[in-house]
Amino acid sequence: MAATATATAAQFGGIVKIARRQRILVGKVVHSVRQRVDNTRFSIEVVETGEASTKTYAWLDEGWLSGEITILPTRWDELDAGTQTLLQTEMDAATPEMRRIAYYRQPYAEALADWQEGKADLTKTLHQLFQDIANRRNASCAPQDYERPPKRTQLYDWTARWRKADRDIRALLPNHPGRGNRTARVCGTLADILDELIEAVFLTPIARTKVAMYAAATRNITTLNDEAGRPGAELMTRIPLPTRTMVERRCDKLELYDKAYYRKDPLKAAQEHLPVGLGPVAHRVNERWELDSSPLDILVIDAGTGALLGRPVITAVIDCATRLIIGWRISFEGESTLQIMLTLRHAIAPKLPIAGVKNPNPGRGKPSGIWVDNGKAHRSNAMTEAGRQLGFEVFWLPPKRPRLRGKIERWLRTLGVSLIHNLQGTTKSNPKAREHYDAEKDAVFTLEEITWLISYWINDVYNQREHRATRRSLVGLWRELAEELAPSLLSNVADLDILLTKVEDRKVTRKGIEWNGLLYNSPLLALLRNRPDFDPEQIQIRADENDISHLRVLGPGMPRYQSVPCTNKAYAKGKNLHRHLCAIKHAKVRAAEDRQLTEGDFELAWGELILAGKTLMEGNGRRKTLKRLGRLFALGIDPAAARPPASFRMEGVFDDEDDDGEVDAKPEAILEAPGATKVAALSDPVTTPDPDPAPEPGLGQAPRQAKPRVAPRKQPKPANERTPSEPVPAPATPVSAPLDMEADYD
Known part of the structure; x- marks a missing residue:
């Protein structure tokens, strides 16, 4: 019979040392062990209700492994509340100072407990045992860090608490959180009034200050005290006025999420303080695209006059399964319908080779779905109609939630940090990061050069490297997934051009x-x-x-x-709709109200706009006007038609990685343009090499001065003094002033 019980216990759970009246915590209910029934079972009862039950050792093993059961110390009831709280917390939850004190107390408590149980060397006194412990600990310390043995009375208290806790080191932790007077400083009525005022005054979108909260609390409680004791009054007795420190501390104890939710914006509060998950995962190419636009953090100049045009806008499409950038467009159109449609065309169609770019972009095909924000261009009928006929669905995400399309948002930041912020003329991401750098003075890149640089970086750098999320190169992962399910194209390119109009x-x-x-x-x-x-x-x-x-x-x-x-x-020929509409507006201004406009008027108005715009560019007019002129004259450069800057050396530019795994551009490699005149950073694309270059400056020789690329300011030439060789003939009427042009043709 005994052999059978032993075999059963060994099969379903071994015997565990548990004493009578020992406490076992099951979930949040405390049980007490009554007695051992046999080798496989024991009986327990609930401490509060006295309800008895019989459990097996296998049940105890399973509950202990799952974390549902906690075996409390044998003398749990003899421990104070502070020690019980410490025993129910993790050792790592204690502060470093608390852990240091516990490790200091442990060897002394062990020595005293062994001496009391007769296990220590009885030929030595307690003082000698404690001094030996201190000497061993001080052997590796500097003299100023020597420690003394603890006092005898303190050591007896530590050891007694430690033995009652079954020698758990957490019982030796100092109860720092329990120090001080824990009684309430604020009466219940005053606390309720302050909580109501915090909700009505402090936690509001107006975001009132703590001073205003203190003034409101003082005024409200003074009014209540004046009416206290009267029939129908809220208070029967007067209550003390709160201090300013009391009100400020009560406001500081509010949760950060509640402050941000009620005082700022619920969406920002959720974005800053609530946890986020992995989000949707794409498993095949063209299953999920994310599209977004952002201004580039760099100033662009006009190729002919050197006038500052402003910051162009990039619109890009990323494939979420492979993180491959499959479509992009850079122009001054902004986030317009035209910009979105041309970006989609570039993403869907096969990519043509780009001069100076080694690796092709394999991205192509129709998507299953595109995730965009609620911008006006994304809500256009052209976008919806293109989705219906091409067979993809457009998903408009809720406003003010960029994390829902986090892949394209993160890529736009990577583009700025890895490339744009290392080029001359960058505005950085904010004025604080830019500091005293004069981006307007050092701007040297044209729109065509920026388009080529970004195309080079996307195809030869970003798409070729290993991504941190997929652990694969973007191009390699695309080709692998494309073999499983190849992307599909339209029957001909004319269908694509038609659908995106x-x-x-x-x-x-x-x-x-x-x-x-x-x-x-x-x-x-x-x-x-x-x-x-x-x-x-x-x-x-x-x-x-x-x-x-x-x-x-x-x-x-x-x-x-x-x-x-x-x-x-x-x-x-060569005009877009924006140029034509500007010509119409100018023609209406110069035409009589009772005369019908003709195509000849549009042509003459366009000539006047060109002359006025070139005059403004040569004179480096106002920044806002030049930015509008950039959209008027500068067409979006197709990546396949862009050309690299002259004498631009790209070897060794993008071969370093920062701590985040992002590739950084070497500024010194970007700034070098051997064999051509340097313009503080990058050689001018239209500058020819110096036929008789001077030798490099020596140790005692001053360096050559860089030639400014931006053309000097010129006075506007009157219309009647222009030569017949001008590209556009002088108009019969005077050219509009820059201010009129700015007001009428935005």
């Missing part, structure tokens, strides 16, 4: 189709009008805002859109 209904006449003051006509429209069943109002057009030289027309019975050119080809 706006759809409008127009009426066809003998003159053709009128769109924004321009006429579009061709023999195709004549054939449509000659059909007996032709309805002139059943014509759909798709207009490309980046190229107004032609429209795509779809009529009844036509299987596909057909291109119809503008009748004024010389004017419309």
